Amino acid sequence: MDVLLFGIAKDIVGNSEIQITSKEKIPNSVQELKDYLIRKFPDFGKLSSFAVAVNSEYAQDDVPLNRNDEIAIIPPVSGG
C-alpha cells in the first residue's frame, strides 16, 4: 500500500511517499492508517490534526482502504 505525503507530513517521514508492505499489518481503514502512522512516526501525534484522502476525497475514519486506492495524508491545510 502506497501513501502520498504532503507538507509537514513529508518532512516528518523524510519522503513524499510511504510504502506499507505486507511484512507489516496493512491498515484496513482510515482509522487504522492513522494509528499506524502515529505509532511509527510519533510526530504525527503532535500535529493540530491530520486527515486522510482516499481517491482524492476526504475520508472519514471508518472508510475501508483497498490496495488500489490512491491514499494521501492531508496535514492541516494553509492555502490562501
Added chain:
Amino acid sequence: MDVLLFGIAKDIVGNSEIQITSKEKIPNSVQELKDYLIRKFPDFGKLSSFAVAVNSEYAQDDVPLNRNDEIAIIPPVSGG
C-alpha cells in the same frame, strides 16, 4: 443668486443653471430655496427627494444662503 443643476434637475428646468435675480424674493435659506423651486417648477415636488449643496457640501434646511455661495441642487444620486 446662481444655482447649479444636475441630472434630472437640469431636465426639469431646461438649463444647467438658474439665476434668481433681485426682481424676485431671493431665498435666504436652503428651505426657502427648496420652496422657491417647487413653486416655480412643480416637477421638483414629484422627485423622490432632493438636496441642496452649499459650497459643495450637503446643507440642512436651516443653512443660510449667501450671494457668494456656490449653490447646487442635488437630485437623488445614482452612482455606482
Added chain:
Amino acid sequence: MSKKIVAIVDRIDTSQVFTELSDAQSGGICVFVGTVREFTQGEEVVSLEFETYQKMALKEMDKIALDAAKKWNLNIVIIRHAVGLKKVEEPVVVVGASSAHRDACFEACRYLIDTLKETVPIWKKEMFENKTVWVSAHP
C-alpha cells in the same frame, strides 16, 4: 492608510487595480467593480450615461475613503468612478482596499460602494430603446 486614490475618470482601467492596491504590509486586497448590465427589470439597456458635480463628488469620495480608514485598519484605498456614456459590460466604478487581514478589506470594500451609492453626487441615466430614465429620481 498609506495611500488613497480618489478620482473621476472618463474610462476605468481595471488591469492595474491590484498593482495599485498592493503593498508589503497587506495580506489581502478586496475590489468591487460595478459594470453596465444588459437588462434592468426585464428591459434591455442600450447604454448608461453618468453625470457628476465633480468638485463635490471628489470631496464626498475623499470623506468615504477617510471614514473607511478610521473604521478599519487599511493600507491603501481606491475609489474611482467613470463619467460619460457607458456601454453594456463596461466598468463604471471601482472601489478597493488592502489590509493586513482579509476581514478589514472585505468590510471596507462593501462600505465604500454602499456609501458611494448613497452620498456621492453622480447621476445615472439609463437609455432604453424608446426612453431614457434618471435612475432613482422618482418614487
Added chain:
Amino acid sequence: MSKKIVAIVDRIDTSQVFTELSDAQSGGICVFVGTVREFTQGEEVVSLEFETYQKMALKEMDKIALDAAKKWNLNIVIIRHAVGLKKVEEPVVVVGASSAHRDACFEACRYLIDTLKETVPIWKKEMFENKTVWVSAHP
C-alpha cells in the same frame, strides 16, 4: 453559473481578472486577492512556499465554486491559486464572482476564500531569516 475557472498556476496574473469575470448579465464583480505580507506576528517573512496535492485541490476548488453557485445567483466564478516560491507582495490566490447585484458577488467572494482556506489541500511554508514553519501544522 455560465463560466467557471478553477486552476493551480505557477504565477497569478491579476491584470485580466475583471475581464475574465465580466459579462453582460452582471452589474457587480467582487474579487479578493491574497498576497504575501512582509511580517507575521512581528517576524519578517523572507518568502513563502506553497505546495499542493493538485488532483485533490482542483476537485475541492471545483466543489467550492459549484456550492457558491448553488447558494448565490452567480454568472462567473474564478478560483486560482499559485504554487511554488512567492516573495513579499506577490499574489498567491485570487477568487472572484460576478452577479447581477452586488450582494451576491460580495457574499460569494467571501465564501470562496473562507472555504478554500478550510478545505483545499494546499500548504504554506513560511521562510524567516533563521527558520521555516509549516503554517497551522501545530496547535
